[in-house]
Amino acid sequence: MAIQSPKGTKDMLPQDSAxxxxxxxxxxxxxxxxxxxxxxxxxFEYTELFExxxxxxxxxxxxxxxxxxxxxxxxxxxKPEGTAGAVRAFVEGKLFAGALPVKVYYLNAPIFRYExxxxxxxxxxxxxxxxxxxxxxxxxxxEVIASILHILHRLGLRDLGTHINSIGCPVCRPGxxxxxxxxxxxxxxQLCPVCKDRFDKNPLRILDCKxxxxxxxxxxxxxTLDHLCEECDQHFKSLKELLTAQxxxxxxxxxxxxxxxxxxxxxxxxxxxxSRGELALCGGGRYDGLIQEIGGxxxxxxxxxxxxxxxxxxxxxxxxxxxxxxxxxxxxxxxGEEALVPAFTLAQALRRGQIKADSDHGKRSLxxxxxxxxxxxxxxxxxxxGDEMSRGVVKVKDMASGEETEVALDQAVxxxxxxxNENKEExxxx
RNA sequence: GUGGGUGUAGUUCAGUGGUUAGAGCGCCAGAUUGUGGCUCUGGAAGUCGUGGGUUCAACUCCCAUCACCCACCCCA
Numbered sequence: 119m120a121i122q123s124p125k126g127t128k129d130m131l132p133q134d135s136a137x138x139x140x141x142x143x144x145x146x147x148x149x150x151x152x153x154x155x156x157x158x159x160x161x162f163e164y165t166e167l168f169e170x171x172x173x174x175x176x177x178x179x180x181x182x183x184x185x186x187x188x189x190x191x192x193x194x195x196x197k198p199e200g201t202a203g204a205v206r207a208f209v210e211g212k213l214f215a216g217a218l219p220v221k222v223y224y225l226n227a228p229i230f231r232y233e234x235x236x237x238x239x240x241x242x243x244x245x246x247x248x249x250x251x252x253x254x255x256x257x258x259x260x261e262v263i264a265s266i267l268h269i270l271h272r273l274g275l276r277d278l279g280t281h282i283n284s285i286g287c288p289v290c291r292p293g294x295x296x297x298x299x300x301x302x303x304x305x306x307x308q309l310c311p312v313c314k315d316r317f318d319k320n321p322l323r324i325l326d327c328k329x330x331x332x333x334x335x336x337x338x339x340x341x342t343l344d345h346l347c348e349e350c351d352q353h354f355k356s357l358k359e360l361l362t363a364q365x366x367x368x369x370x371x372x373x374x375x376x377x378x379x380x381x382x383x384x385x386x387x388x389x390x391x392x393s394r395g396e397l398a399l400c401g402g403g404r405y406d407g408l409i410q411e412i413g414g415x416x417x418x419x420x421x422x423x424x425x426x427x428x429x430x431x432x433x434x435x436x437x438x439x440x441x442x443x444x445x446x447x448x449x450x451x452x453x454g455e456e457a458l459v460p461a462f463t464l465a466q467a468l469r470r471g472q473i474k475a476d477s478d479h480g481k482r483s484l485x486x487x488x489x490x491x492x493x494x495x496x497x498x499x500x501x502x503x504g505d506e507m508s509r510g511v512v513k514v515k516d517m518a519s520g521e522e523t524e525v526a527l528d529q530a531v532x533x534x535x536x537x538x539n540e541n542k543e544e545x546x547x548x
Numbered sequence: 549g550u551g552g553g554u555g556u557a558g559u560u561c562a563g564u565g566g567u568u569a570g571a572g573c574g575c576c577a578g579a580u581u582g583u584g585g586c587u588c589u590g591g592a593a594g595u596c597g598u599g600g601g602u603u604c605a606a607c608u609c610c611c612a613u614c615a616c617c618c619a620c621c622c623c624a
Contacts, residue, residue: 122615177622181549199624229624234549236618243624312621326622377623398624425624453582486576488584496584503582517584 126233126241128427136443137433141273141426142225145246148269149223152261154248157222159203165193170411171202173379175320182231196230199378200247200423201405202412203227208251209414218252218417226426238397238431247402249421251409256357259384259404259420264364266388266400266422273429274438279389279396281371282361284354285322285342287382287406294345295321305335326375341372353383376401380408384420390432399432400424442495446476447538449491453484453503461502464512464530471531473538492517497541498534 123129130138146156165185172179184196197203204222213220226244235241248265250258263280270278286294298321306314313324313332325336346354361368368386376385385403389396402422410416433440448468452461461477468475476494478487484501491499501513512530514537515522525533 125616182622231623233622234619235616236620239623245624323622394619401624423624428624451583483577484583485580490584492584499584501583505582513583515583520584522583 124241126235128240137430137440138426140441141429144269144272145223145225148265148272149248152221152265154221154223157204157207157224158227159207159224161228162194162196163203163206165195167202167206167412168195168198171205171380171408172199176377176379178231178377182233184230184232197227198231199229200224200227200245201249201380201408201421204247204249205251205408205412205414205419209409209412214252214409214415214417219258220251221248223248238392238428240427244426245423246426247421247423249419251419252417253420254406254418256353256360256384259357260360260364262402262420262422263361263386264366266424267366270388270429273433275432275436277391278399280366280368280386281374281389282357282368282384282386283343283371283374284346284350284383285375285381285385286346286350290345290347290350294340294342297340297345298322301339302335308335322375325373336373343372350383357384376403380405380411382406386422390428390435392435397428399428444474444495444497446474446494446496448473448475448498448500448534449487449494449496450475450477450500450502451484451487451491452478453501455481457502457504457507460507464500464502464527467531468534471535473534498537500530500534
């Protein structure tokens with residue numbers, strides 16, 4: 119049996135590369151417009167980074183990390199999310215000492231979580247993320263939300279849900295936890311077994327449970343929004359105003375909790391509709407305590423991560439046409455073995471002339487070369503045959519019109535350049 | 549971790565115990581002796597996931613096992 123890719127991983131095959139590159143290009147451009155620069159951090163980090171950053175009571179840390187000991191007995195973990203690594207690099211690179219805020223993005227960083235794969239869920243997936251370090255104002259929250267929505271809009275996606283919430287800060291959270299636990303305690307018997315377990319460890323997570331019995335209990339549970347301190351309340355109000363002023367439609371969803379412990383104040387999700395309900399495309403929020411937790415100065419931050427595979431899933435769901443790129447614009451066919459090298463040489467010359475050109479490496483029949491070239495989607499076919507070679511010419515055939523022209527071999531490159539430009543012009547005006 | 553489904557040609561799939569396991573698409577060739585798409589004709593291509601069992605006979609029934617897909621939980 120042939121070796122397969124590991125469970126939950128997926129190859130990006132050549133037929134998908136144009137789609138990925140198009141998405142990446144859009145992300146780069148939109149991030150640059152907002153003043154974000156690229157950052158790349160290692161695929162693996164010391165496990166402690168995620169235990170401290172993401173939080174050791176979260177599902178991610180407790181059961182979903184790819185953790186192993188390296189040969190030096192150090193505990194290593196493959197990135198289960200993008201923010202902690204970016205924050206670590208920000209602190210280690212002492213970027214906090216320079217001009218603030220520092221705004222960075224990471225492009226399709228591989229993210230690993232040990233889960234059972236299914237539709238829209240992989241063990242390795244890729245995330246684009248934007249992080250703004252050193253700005254506590256809600257304009258920063260608005261900026262990152264607006265950027266990702268612009269990206270999704272430019273890709274052609276519509277009807278996505280933007281959900282926001284505020285989960286408070288270390289000032290207001292203890293009071294909220296107490297209120298929530300008091301409430302849940304009265305209905306403890308009605309909770310699902312998993313949530314009974316969560317009660318002590320992470321009561322906030324119970325709000326996110328989808329078990330019917332728990333939804334019934336949590337319907338009337340106290341909300342973080344009703345227990346915000348003055349500062350958090352103002353921040354959230356201001357965020358809502360800013361979003362509205364930017365023309366961004368959103369819904370306040372007081373049940374959004376997020377699966378990472380570092381969030382403070384703003385949390386948000388951008389969701390898509392699937393046959394099985396809503397699925398998060400993008401998740402993010404504010405993390406005003408994280409930079410300090412990781413050993414940096416007390417400094418606020420806000421950002422998000424978005425899964426590229428899920429973007430592609432949604433592009434497909436919405437039937438949005440994906441970019442098709444012709445592999446080659448010109449194919450140089452040889453006729454007879456003696457023409458093989460001259461055809462190859464001409465293809466090389468075309469490439470030096472900035473033309474995407476290809477030729478046959480084998481001894482295929484002219485017909486087979488035509489069929490192959492047709493599948494590549496070439497615009498022009500060049501035929502190098504014995505008859506033409508003896509007269510120092512080649513034939514150039516326009517694949518769309520079928521029209522054939524004889525061209526002197528030493529004029530072939532400029533002729534083809536001109537011909538392709540002409541076609542391009544026609545396409546633009548037609 | 550728990551439950552459901554599916555494994556047959558390169559691929560998508562048909563095939564409910566009985567000759568030599570089929571089809572569409574793809575691939576190769578011919579019709580067109582130097583020309584693609586459309587059409588027609590022909591051809592190559594299979595350890596029927598793997599291991600065991602029942603049977604005169606197994607792709608088909610039974611058991612085990614592996615892989616993949618889907619769902620729950622949680623998330624991107």
